[in-house]
Amino acid sequence: NSSVGLQGDDYNSSVGPQAVGEMIITVVYNGSLPNGDRGRRKSRFSLSKRPKANGVKPSTVHAACTAQAAKAISNKDQHSISYTLSRGQTVVVEYTHDNNTDMFQIGRSTESPIDFVVTDTVAGSQSNSDTQSVQSTISRFACRVMCQRTPPYTARIYAAGFDSSKNIFLGEKAAKWKTCDGQMDGLTTNGVLVMHPRHGFTEDSKPGVWREISVCGNVFTLRETRSAQQRGKMVEAESQELVDGSLIDLCGATLLWRTAEGLSRTPTIKHLEALRQEINAARPQCPVGFNTLAFPSMRRKDTPDEKQPWVYLQCGHVHGYHNWGSHRDRDREQGWSRECPMCRATGPYVPLWLGCEASFYLDTAPPTHAFSPCGHVCSEKTAMFWSQIPLPHGTHTFHASCPFCAQQLSGEQGYVRLIFQGPLD
Template sequence: RFNDSGQLVQCNGSLPNGDKGRRKSRFALCRRNKANGVKPSTVHTSCTPQAAKAISNKEQHSISYTLSRAQTVVVEYTHDSNTDMFQIGRSTENPIDFVVTDTMPGGQSHTDGQTIQSTISRFACRIICQRNPPYSARIYAAGFDSSKNIFLGEKAAKWRMQDGQMDALTTNGVLVMHPRHGFSQDSKPGLWREISVCGNVFTLRETRSAQQRGKMVDSESNELVDGSLIDLCGATLLWRTAEGLALTPTVKHLEALRQELNAGRPQCPVGFNTLAFPSLRRKDTLDEKQPWAYMRCGHVHGYHGWGGRRDPVVEAECQERECPMCRARGPYVPLWLGCEAGFYVDAEPPTHAFVPCGHVCSEKTTAYWSQIPLPHGTHAFHAACPFCIQPLNGEAGAVRLIFQSPLD
């Protein structure tokens, strides 16, 4: 049994519409009762009856590479009893084990009623895991559809390798970033790479869907490590290993840190009322004791209405305000504890907040995520809060919180 799981960067530990079925904020990959992995076998370089049979046979996995209207190369895949395959994509068809949807800043997701075109592929990628130790997991671009086929059209970037096998890139690509020094308080971001259909590693294209592929990086592999980020052009997954998660703070530990913070009875330096972080279960409901902070300086207050709108919900839209303690001007927002334990690089107390969203976690966790350029659109990158993917502002992307202790 292996508990490697992908943490979907979304709305602070849960989806906006709740975790249901194959659409969740986190997924655990466990050894299947029966192996369903596949590996490449016969290559058909012309439209032979065997090639046509491989495509039409719904019990036979195959990948079709269309080179021109006159030529299609078909690669048959055969059963591999040593591996399990898990597929990820936007489609809700049965071959997809984990359904992911586009995520907007603040954790909103595109709904079926919206006309915004999704950039996530219906069959985005597949992860092949060994069934026996060391349970290594490798990622490949594209997933097999309901007919167990992958079709790469004329416009897809594709090429023939030296061993005669074909390879290709998908339209918007599957990008992976492996952290340096593992996923810990010493972690540093690695370089973003693109993974091909056959699992080879390439430097990034000029834009996500450019025809020209990057350079092949022979020294790197498609094997996922603790803390690997997988970007599907619209959603980003964080891969955690069972060993890595064993060292990560639990939700119970985060709750203990919350209670310890509240036990210090922090006060509003203006209203002198006691502040308290709401329980993790009530993480989205503004409370009268809710701590608020000025994001420019980090001074923590209770909510007060002067110098801005009196509706705290509207106020949360981030109006600039002047801190009464130091006169620094900047966003004035409610503070929320980061609830997804898988994002923490250590188990230290929550002392810092991401700017401008106000999600609170440990200093080294904010420092790590503030350094990571997450893919945005087809060619941009920016650092973002992992709990709500809102782009970060300011030099550091985070601020140290300054709490006022009780006067008594």
Template structure:
């Protein structure tokens, strides 16, 4: 679909299963991508399979169960039913699968370290919109993804991850139950939610329903609140296999799953840079100051400069910065202002191009801005994300800009930008 998208798949090197991209990180973390703490994580076939699958079940506190839990070379999941009874499920090696673990912990078993994402964290002009959270709601060992090493390379998600002792513990208060075939299953404290889009990840996609994934990969309707001890209803018609565009919510951060095939049809950062240069080559002007405007480099951070485009988000007219009656205080800059072109009143903000190519559903030029953050991308990309309800808190949902996860406003959540062509 996109000629430049083929750069996303290399014909050399290991097999690429897909990528996880953190919503709210516009191309990189605020402090930069370092080690396992990054804005996106690539899952590739490992040199040696490390997958696991359930094997022996110990239904009581037997010596064998205690040995399985204490053995640091043995993966196991412990389900505490009462002080007197714990069911332990041993896991054995699966040579046909690779396991990747995601969570807040920086311990070695975690492949992708994810921390809480705050709305507005990536706005260079405004900085963090909220103070740092006192306590994270993301589990230290939040979830695990099991990828089949052979085609079609199915990737399946499971709640909870194994700790440094290769154990998963579900305490007395955790939601847990025995399945119809006698196996155990359960949910983690704040849960792992997944939403699979309908018709894939494209300009024709539509949001699916949010579901909760269990420790054993079962699919359930949502609990009344994230930490409720009463699980939802089983959804037997759905499965835990990720598809291109699946969203994974860890109660504090939301991840987008992109398959290798999907990324091949997605514009690259190089293509976005070409669109930026083409937009700037049109020499858009401020209709008031008549100075030429230019979008800054995709990787530039810092406050807006003199050429930075600003826009009135009620009408979409693009200007350079101007402060009527003297410069406004930073807080006042975000208050409603009257557009000198059409007199519409609304937010007046600097415009920033969306840098994370994985969020785009097409390769069209940047023409629309999210309201009220001012991140700019293609029309169909704003339309897609404007219809996606993202989890917020313990039971609320709202649409948000994928580049900074600020909740959308202004009716449609976006506005078409109106640029003034040069007069000469």
């Protein structure tokens, strides 16, 4: 599973020219895609007010296979959603232009209607060679976000996106139903899940509850399994409106929605770089080799260098790389059982990497904690928050993951407090 980020709130913000907010592939890439950002396939996507509104809203409902229904489907200038109830019955809902909204579409397809192309990524991958092509569970036209063009620039999410012919087709096997007001609604095969954090995306944030969003933007409890035909219960008290820190799961990629206002309170890359230099200026030392340790430049994220700090994840003691306490057993030599020379605790021994995607940080505090078992470093509040978030994994399970590389967290808490030794002089 991968994660991406979206950002969106105030069309006139510091995020970009008239940016509404941003989406960021939340878990996985530590600031960039393995192949680099290219065109519409990138690790973050800013939503900005379009020169001309392209939003749509439902209008006419055709309850039978009439000539008008067929015309709505074949007309490439007409948006429509088709609900196939049986081989002989299809309900077609026409959509009309909405001058008040902008529409942004997200999915695996590289066709032109998709604004933000997302793909599955192997958890923990750092380079192109690590990313294997796997059978994707992300829909080609996964979801759409509708943003109001006037304050407060509300952004709402809907399952499914319109294809190149401006159609959405829900086949016989898709969960679908008629609503009490005579409209149609449905769910996509693997669904679009959303979680809004409690208390916003701040130092006080707590995980919310995962819900499923329908094609018409209604909110439901989760199905028994990801692609079950029976929908969950409708949650009328909750909304599909995105808030700062909302997580959107597309079954293979998880997106983080950041508002422009929220991003103004988030550390910048410059701030993270200043924190890196501050740690290095304190000249932390390896307690065994007495050599000075230094976090490498945030651009270097692949192979550890000779000054790289390493940590014993069982206790948090930070060292340089050394062979003290290693076992001959080959599996253990790969870092899975080393004895800390400071306290004799035995466990994984891994290099430390600064988390580079600033949008994942809840505060601007120093990077004092590391995720286990990957060694990505961030602030205490950030580590605590992400370790409590059950992210969807595959079609059946949920588990906490590092937001910078998507690796499943291990250990009692999923993170450890780092213990540095200062210079002896």
